[in-house]
Structure formats: structure tokens, C-alpha cells
Amino acid sequence: MKNVAITSEYIKLDQFLKLADCVPTGGMAKALLQDGAVKVNREPEDRRGRKLYPGDIIEVADNGSFQVVHGEE
Template sequence: MKKILIHSEYIKLDQFLKLSDCVSTGGMAKALLQEGYVQVNGEKEDRRGRKLYPGDKVEVQDNGVFEVEGGGIKE
């Protein structure tokens, strides 16, 4: 499982997919979600704006499993 560090309270799923190098554009994220290739905490997810918090686990078909890790909020 790969840990992805965020410096805010949460990150939106489409941004997370780009940060984790699963996709390179928002359009690719949308397509990946519509095809049903993404699960959040074991449940299929298709909402690009889904908020992810530290501890959430994201599984992306053919890319692996990732965990959101908090690094504190930048002020």
C-alpha cells in the first residue's frame, strides 16, 4: 500500500488520483470513475468531488492501493 501525503484537512478524489499518478488529467479521472475502477474504503465510488480524509484507503484497478496520510494543515 502506498501512502499519499496531504497538507490539508481533506483532498477531493479527482485531485487525489492525479497526485497519486493514477491519471494525468481531470478528464481521465472522470473516465476512470465512470468505468467503476475506483473504490474508497472498499466501496465503489464514482464522485470526483468525494472528500478523502487521512486514513481513507483508495483502490484503483491496475494501479494499486493507496492510503491518505495527513501531514498537518498549512497555515
């Protein structure tokens, strides 16, 4: 599992997917979510605007698992 650090209180899921290098654009993030390839805390998620907070775990098909952490970890 890879840690992805944020410096704000939360990050939206589509922004997270770009930050974690799962997709290069927001449009591709939307397509990935529509395909059912993303889970947040083990639950399928298709909302681009879903807020992610430190401690959330995101699983992305063909990209692995990521955990949101705060700061520069």
C-alpha cells in the same frame, strides 16, 4: 499500499487520483471513475468530488492501493 500525503484537511477524489499518479488529467480521472475502477474504503465510488480524509483507503484498478496520510509521511 502506498501512502499519499496531503497537507490540508481533505482532498477531493479527482485531485487525489492525479496526486497519486494514477491519471495525468481531471478528464481521465472522470473516465476512470465512470468505468467503476475506483473504490474508497472498499466501496465503489464514482463521485469526483468525494472528500478523502487521512486514513481513507483508495483502490484503483491496475494502479494498486493507496492510503491518505497527513503531512510528509
